[in-house]
């Protein structure tokens with residue numbers, strides 16, 4: 018039965034070489050710095066170009082989403098035109114959400130005609146880690162469920178391909194192969210692994226769109242201003258030798274396009290055929306990344322559409338400039354120094370009143386849920402008991418003074434959900450165990466992989482129970498891009514490992530993205546960095562570069 022949600026089907030008769038005009042069409046749009054000047058003001062998603070049934074389902078699924086932002090409407094119209102796009106806006110401004118809506122709106126690809134037609138994956142969305150993949154799937158699930166008529170199965174619209182605990186990646190493969198989804202959300206490593214095992218799992222060349230969300234996190238690039246330095250040269254060689262899965266995947270998908278862009282299109286009559294629309298998105302897209310896409314690899318040319326707003330203009334260590342819009346004014350930054358002597362504020366911190374910051378007030382949670390809707394730790398991970406015994410017998414590698422500072426602020430200040438970010442190489446299980454021993458209701462981010470956890474944490478219109486606030490623990494490598502609507506506080510531990518010595522912009526970008534988990538869509542938030550005495554200068558340098566004045570926590574000296 019045809020439902021009002023089902024995507025229209027674009028039939029493509031597969032030919033090895035499309036005519037040259039089609040090749041041109043792929044990258045034809047004149048370079049367009051989004052001016053947002055629409056002939057008719059965009060007030061609805063329908064005006065922006067979404068099909069009415071899809072727009073209706075969005076309004077039903079997300080009551081807080083009423084109109085598209087300017088960025089989103091520009092994105093949607095350019096996605097529909099098939100243009101390559103660079104999308105850059107501050108964290109929490111709706112880039113990933115807008116991207117998913119635009120891709121849902123694309124016509125579904127099918128090859129051949131009649132009963133023998135074969136559906137194909139229309140869009141491949143590449144994300145840096147599984148939690149972001151599940152978040153996107155959750156958004157799509159809500160929209161599909163809210164669609165009129167009999168909603169199509171979620172798996173026909175979207176599937177996720179990521180590593181998930183002990184489950185072997187190829188377990189999800191038969192479904193991708195026999196019932197390709199409209200949108201496949203995956204990490205680059207998973208795609209590479211799956212295609213190594215089964216090159217026909219899905220056909221990269223048939224994709225209509227490849228979107229890289231948090232692109233700068235997936236593609237490592239080096240600063241451009243130290244190219245003569247010997248160490249830098251060694252790093253370039255190392256990157257060429259071990260390019261990482263995202264680079265390797267792009268090389269596979271876009272090898273023909275790179276040749277095409279490098280040569281003259283006019284003379285390449287036998288030019289290779291199709292290459293998917295390429296979209297990349299992040300709050301922090303540096304010059305070095307653009308250099309990679311344009312000059313080094315020739316994946317993009319000057320015809321790409323750049324959609325940008327409120328972007329940090331950081332061009333390298335010597336020419337740092339900040340754009341005050343890039344760090345949210347609705348976020349206050351706090352630094353606590355934890356040691357055996359106790360917990361104190363950074364000496365340079367000012368009071369909120371001195372800084373002219375209005376007292377941050379967090380809305381009372383609506384729709385308080387019964388506690389039992391929250392999965393318990395052992396529901397999620399049956400190994401928790403065994404690990405607890407092991408942890409109780411071994412000293413913790415984590416700095417207990419810092420954890421105690423987190424526990425104290427959590428108890429004093431957090432209304433419902435806070436996030437604790439620990440360094441990538443640190444055990445989340447251990448941190449959860451230590452915090453629970455301190456009486457904190459701590460959970461690992463594994464919650465997002467569970468249906469119940471997702472429903473609970475990713476709700477846009479309801480906030481989890483205030484009676485038992487939750488501290489989610491994750492590492493800095495698994496939090497990029499994640500949107501937790503009820504989140505009010507971000508704690509950062511282990512800053513010294515974030516201070517990339519010879520890549521200062523990387524340090525700043527990491528801090529910007531961690532802070533960007535709060536202050537989303539103009540909601541208030543606090544970032545509390547807990548440091549040891551030896552790291553005080555590191556956080557001071559980050560804050561002064563970003564033109565941020567730290568604010569005192571009145572409870573501490």
Ligand SMILES: Nc1ncnc2c1ncn2[C@@H]1O[C@H](COP(=O)(O)OP(=O)(O)OP(=O)(O)O)[C@@H](O)[C@H]1O
Pocket residue numbers: 079081082083084085086089106107108109110111112113114115299300477497498499500502533534537538
């Ligand atoms: N048009 C809209 N109206 C209201 N809320 C919106 C709209 N678009 C997105 N949102 C909400 O804004 C939040 C942030 O969205 P999203 O994760 O897409 O931001 P982002 O720009 O990708 O952030 P990051 O750079 O951190 O990845 C989500 O909770 C989403 O529901």
